[in-house]
Amino acid sequence: MLKKIIIPLILVLALALSACGASQPKADTLTKIRLPLGYIANIQFAPLYAAVEKGFFEEAGMEVEFDYSFETDGVKLVGAGELPFAVVSGEQVLLARSQGIPVTYVAAWYQKYPISVVSKGGLGIASPQDLKGRRIGLPGLFGANYIGLRALLFSAGLKESDVQLESVGFNQVEVLATDQQEVVVGYAANEPIQLKAQGIDVTELRVADYANLAANGVLASEKIIADDPELVRAFVSAFIKGMQYTIEHPDEVYALSAKHIPNLADLDQAVQKEVLATSAEMWKADRLGYSDPQAWENMQDILLEMGLITEKMDLSKAFTNEFVP
Amino acid sequence: MKKSISRWLGILSILLGVFAWEYFVRLSGLPRFILPSPLDVGKRLVESLADGSLLYHTGVTLLEVLLGLLLGVTLATVIGYSVAKSRSLEKILAPYLVASQAIPIVAIAPLLVIWLGHGIISKIIICALIVFFPVLVNTVVGVRAVSPALYDMMNSLRATRWQVMFKLEVPASLPVLLGGLRVGATLSVIGAIVGELVDAKAGLGFLLKIGDFQYDTSMVFVAVIMLVALALALYGIVTLLEKRFLKWQQTAS
Numbered sequence: 274m275l276k277k278i279i280i281p282l283i284l285v286l287a288l289a290l291s292a293c294g295a296s297q298p299k300a301d302t303l304t305k306i307r308l309p310l311g312y313i314a315n316i317q318f319a320p321l322y323a324a325v326e327k328g329f330f331e332e333a334g335m336e337v338e339f340d341y342s343f344e345t346d347g348v349k350l351v352g353a354g355e356l357p358f359a360v361v362s363g364e365q366v367l368l369a370r371s372q373g374i375p376v377t378y379v380a381a382w383y384q385k386y387p388i389s390v391v392s393k394g395g396l397g398i399a400s401p402q403d404l405k406g407r408r409i410g411l412p413g414l415f416g417a418n419y420i421g422l423r424a425l426l427f428s429a430g431l432k433e434s435d436v437q438l439e440s441v442g443f444n445q446v447e448v449l450a451t452d453q454q455e456v457v458v459g460y461a462a463n464e465p466i467q468l469k470a471q472g473i474d475v476t477e478l479r480v481a482d483y484a485n486l487a488a489n490g491v492l493a494s495e496k497i498i499a500d501d502p503e504l505v506r507a508f509v510s511a512f513i514k515g516m517q518y519t520i521e522h523p524d525e526v527y528a529l530s531a532k533h534i535p536n537l538a539d540l541d542q543a544v545q546k547e548v549l550a551t552s553a554e555m556w557k558a559d560r561l562g563y564s565d566p567q568a569w570e571n572m573q574d575i576l577l578e579m580g581l582i583t584e585k586m587d588l589s590k591a592f593t594n595e596f597v598p
Numbered sequence: 599m600k601k602s603i604s605r606w607l608g609i610l611s612i613l614l615g616v617f618a619w620e621y622f623v624r625l626s627g628l629p630r631f632i633l634p635s636p637l638d639v640g641k642r643l644v645e646s647l648a649d650g651s652l653l654y655h656t657g658v659t660l661l662e663v664l665l666g667l668l669l670g671v672t673l674a675t676v677i678g679y680s681v682a683k684s685r686s687l688e689k690i691l692a693p694y695l696v697a698s699q700a701i702p703i704v705a706i707a708p709l710l711v712i713w714l715g716h717g718i719i720s721k722i723i724i725c726a727l728i729v730f731f732p733v734l735v736n737t738v739v740g741v742r743a744v745s746p747a748l749y750d751m752m753n754s755l756r757a758t759r760w761q762v763m764f765k766l767e768v769p770a771s772l773p774v775l776l777g778g779l780r781v782g783a784t785l786s787v788i789g790a791i792v793g794e795l796v797d798a799k800a801g802l803g804f805l806l807k808i809g810d811f812q813y814d815t816s817m818v819f820v821a822v823i824m825l826v827a828l829a830l831a832l833y834g835i836v837t838l839l840e841k842r843f844l845k846w847q848q849t850a851s
Contacts, residue, residue: 277795277810278818285633345811353632372813374631413797415811439716440797442708581812 309347324515363487388421666725678737721793736778740771
């Protein structure tokens with residue numbers, strides 16, 4: 274938790290003490306890229322693991338190393354020019370840009386906002402309206418879970434004060450299973466599947482059914498886009514190849530991912546395969562990686578309504594489809 | 599003449615620090631989200647004071663700190679006094695007392711929130727825990743440092759147990775105890791923040807988190823400044839207490 278104060282401080286010191294700029298990569302060696310994913314190693318990151326294991330990144334001249342640090346730290350590092358790319362949820366881009374952080378979303382990964390509000394079947398929570406007055410457990414008042422929930426509430430005309438939010442960390446499955454919470458917020462491709470696998474009957478309200486919002490994708494710094502657009506193009510292209518391959522060959526990619534996920538073999542294989550399949554459903558599009566301008570407009574509206582940003586911004590700078598094949 | 603200059607030295611040094619900070623930001627060209635300038639932070643400070651939010655959140659943290667201090671200091675002095683008087687009690691409690699210090703609060707704070715709930719109680723307990731050991735140690739040292747000659751004197755005057763405690767032990771151990779309280783006061787602020795960083799809907803730690811998640815580094819600085827002010831205020835109060843209760847020490851020397 275204190276890490277959140279220390280990392281910006283270290284950033285200040287590092288930047289103050291370091292020489293200017295990153296050195297240009299040599300043509301005959303692979304560009305090393307450290308990519309923050311914002312969550313722990315998980316089968317949901319299969320497209321990236323596929324891009325590594327099937328050599329798509331290597332073909333594009335890069336060597337990608339995964340970093341599982343916090344989403345907001347990833348954004349800051351990209352904004353500061355320390356890292357070229359990060360995988361983040363859509364709202365982070367607008368939040369960052371509203372604070373003057375020069376980052377741009379260059380490829381969409383999820384076409385549908387992947388958050389679900391889950392409750393036990395018996396409670397009969399069939400629509401967002403039914404959430405009024407309820408206690409809801411979520412990891413914290415940050416990130417996609419929080420934004421997704423607020424969007425869902427907003428679609429039913431509810432405000433944050435109409436419900437009672439409680440931070441439960443990334444323990445949504447346990448707290449719902451043990452009835453510590455009646456309603457929890459999580460990723461559609463993760464928590465509901467795990468709960469069903471435990472034999473718990475759950476009702477799911479998918480945010481994507483009620484709101485079209487800009488979801489997870491690849492973030493790049495304005496700097497790298499200006500200095501090395503070919504690198505961005507190559508990265509996006511390799512990423513989308515990884516996505517395509519995963520959609521077409523889920524079992525093969527599942528096996529390849531084991532190398533990147535330390536305890537995959539210890540988990541319920543059927544559950545994990547379903548996690549992958551459900552995730553893949555949310556990536557599919559006629560043009561993989563395409564960012565829908567309407568989804569971005571909607572996200573801006575939600576953030577304005579939540580008071581997280583105070584004024585509209587030039588969305589054409591926030592995201593771009595120019596690198597998407 | 600000299601006295602008034604020395605009083606201004608503190609303020610002067612802070613002003614100098616602020617100027618150096620502003621100069622550094624301009625010189626380095628660091629973006630606002632990495633290092634905001636004093637002007638950025640000042641603007642944010644005024645904004646959050648104006649809408650009342652800063653005072654509200656400071657009040658929440660202050661409440662946690664004060665209640666945590668009260669609980670922690672009370673437990674520490676009571677247990678400390680008992681331990682000071684009984685070597686066997688000390689040996690029995692030693693593992694738990696040392697553990698209370700050694701266990702990193704940051705690590706068990708999430709557990710405490712799960713056990714004690716999301717409300718203010720968990721934060722008060724975390725505060726009390728962090729304050730407990732330093733104040734305990736100082737109580738034990740302070741009480742044990744009372745000179746045997748003074749005990750003999752009280753005995754010869756046929757003092758009762760309570761009289762010995764209140765007229766000898768308490769005043770004699772007060773200097774060391776208040777020293778421990780100074781440390782405790784500043785630690786208590788840390789405790790409240792650790793609790794709030796785990797889960798809170800209000801308070802300065804909450805503001806810190808929100809500031810971080812919204813890339814509002816100026817807000818983070820504002821929250822930190824208020825925390826520092828809070829800790830300084832508490833420290834100052836203990837210093838005043840020292841001056842008031844230890845007047846006899848100064849006149850004696």
